[in-house]
Amino acid sequence: MPELPEVEIMRRYFENAAMDKEIVGLEFHDPLFKVFKSEPKDLEKALIGAKFTESQRIGKYLFLKTSKNSWLHLHFGMTGDLEIFRSKELPKYTRFVFQFDDGDKLAFRDLRKFGVIQLVSSPEAFCESSNLGxxxxxxxxxxxxxxxxxxxxxxxxxxxxxxxxxxxxxxxxxxxxxxxxxxxxxxxxxxxxxxxxxxxxxxxxxxxxxxxxxxxxxxxxxxxxxxxxxxxxxxxxxxxxxxxxxxxxxxxxxxxxxxxxx
DNA sequence: TCATTTGTTTCATG
DNA sequence: ACATGAAACAAATG
Incomplete structure (x- = not known):
């Protein structure tokens, strides 16, 4: 699914679903933690109580800035996408969930688990260190x-x-x-x-x-x-x-x- | 059972 | 060090 256009549509979806709402909780649903390149406690420290204030896409890579001034990097691999939901049961293949203060939840789904969720210091630094044009x-x-x-x-x-x-x-x-x-x-x-x-x-x-x-x-x-x-x-x-x-x-x-x- | 899938990293080779 | 190419990663489908 996710090449440049798909990720751009995902960025816009994220903007609509998540921007300027307080993050009140996170859920981790990948027992082997393949998609998490940052420790859960670091993700919690960086994200809980914060809001997303800005989004940026470079190629197939999505970056989300938080009000605590850190950046979250999402990559969707071969099969990743985002889905907003409120129900109790998780959307299929959910690996990660953002819970917001208005009751909305946003799922990061990824069947094959080639996706990536990680904290980075900035989009520029990330691209530099991973040789991304x-x-x-x-x-x-x-x-x-x-x-x-x-x-x-x-x-x-x-x-x-x-x-x-x-x-x-x-x-x-x-x-x-x-x-x-x-x-x-x-x-x-x-x-x-x-x-x-x-x-x-x-x-x-x-x-x-x-x-x-x-x-x-x-x-x-x-x-x-x-x-x-x-x-x-x-x-x-x-x-x-x-x-x-x-x-x-x-x-x-x-x-x-x-x-x-x- | 085998091959296929819209991605990236790692390893071996030259 | 650099360029290149194959294998590995994971999970479902036909």
Whole structure:
């Protein structure tokens, strides 16, 4: 689920659900504590009695500032999301709960537990120490060309690398490579700088559209490749070239062979 | 039983 | 030190 657009929608959901309400309690529902990178007592110290005052997203990483002046970092892994609830029973796969003074509760759900909940000193410090590049939406074509054009790896692998620009995940990588007619295994250094520029601008456009449509793929404009990302699917513009699946950088990858040639 | 999944980190290799 | 690629992490589904 969570690539840049999904996390941006999650950020907005968090703003609506949690901002400026006092946190009165926390619940920990991951017995092995895989998703907690900070000690529960530190989380309690930092969060109980505080309010969230500000949110910031960089790539797929969400940061929440508290009135006690610390930052909470949330990452949603492959299967994480947020759900507000008031009922007694927990939403499925809940790992963590914020309890607010108005009775609302906010669940951090994560089936596969690749998510992360941790206190950090600031978003900037976190990005610095974890080698995280700037947000995709603020990347310039010059910077993008400079970082990508000299690499020897497959273009898709470079798009998924969060080191220089953060936010692209598996479906967006497939989407933009399809749009630009580039084979995902094409080596970065063999792509012209005009084409690289086109790739970046397309990625930013795809992200904007996805955010605009609340990341509901069914409501994306006709022809969006995300809705044809399965083997043998037939994209209306390429009726004679059904979708093929391959593996690039260890990730399942879908292409229209007629449009994306090596 | 085996392969699949919208992510990231760690480890081995060159 | 750096670039690259495979494996590991976890849990459900077909």
């Amino acid at each position: 700037e947000d995709l939406l603020s990347v310039t074509p010059e910077y993008f060309r400079e970082k990508v054009s000299t690499r020897k790896i497959a273009i898709k692998t470079a798009l998924l690398d969060q080191k220089h620009f953060a936010g692209i995940g598996n479906w967006i990588a497939d989407e933009v490579l399809f749009n630009c007619g580039i084979h995902p295994k094409k080596p970065c250094h063999s792509i012209s700088s005009e084409k690289l520029q086109e790739l970046l601008l397309n990625a930013q456009e795809v992200v904007r559209i996805a955010i605009d449509r609340d990341t509901h793929y069914g409501e994306f404009p006709e022809g969006f490749f995300v809705n044809y990302r399965k083997e043998k699917a037939v994209h209306p513009k390429f009726p004679n070239s059904p979708v093929e699946r391959l593996v690039v950088g260890g990730r399942g990858t879908f292409i229209v062979p007629e449009k994306q040639k090596l």
